[in-house]
Amino acid sequence: MVLLGACTSLGPLSLNLYLPSIPAVQTHFSATVPEVQTTVSLALLAFGVGLVLLGPLTDRYGRRPCLIGGLILFIAGSALAGLAPSLQLLAFARVLQATGCAIAFISARAMVSDVSPREELPRSVAQITMIMLVVQMVAPLLGNLIMTSGGWRAIQLFGAALSVSLLAAVSLAQPETLPTTHRPEQGRSVTEFLRPTVSVL
16 A cells, blocks of 8 residues: 555656755756746646546556556656756656656556455545645655755656665555456457546536
8 A cells, every 4th residue: 555655646746756846947048937837837738748648548458558558758858858858858757757656646546446345445535635645745855955965856766766766666566456357358358458547628
């Protein structure tokens, strides 16, 4: 449960680690405030859209592959953000991070639902929520500490390193929770599979 809680907390952690570095990012790229704010707003938009659109993928391909894919995408985005030579590339990297966070969040929460009996589910969700709240409280302090010692790029590289640890833990210790017999038929295309979600929008 702690591992799944850590995976669901990746989004709040990424955002709250990044916020203290915004003034340094603005200075580094000689950017205006609205330009730097796009690195936050685009990431939030990508996270929200990802939560709405990407959920069916965990039903089609399984929770574990999607969780691993989300973590890999977040690692790639964090590494790119840590090396970004321009603000535009940093904003793109933040979108990759947020999309990876959305997939990881959906997959981990689905795993919690899969393994928790109906009467235990509220308690399990409460535990996951508590982990997220603790992460949200600690992340800004940790972000300031990393900023002081290593600069704004170090925050992104820290996120990548942390996600590598989560990826290793999931790969070694987290089994699949959705049997193939409980998944929709594989013959349907991805666009057909996502059509009900898109129609709701």
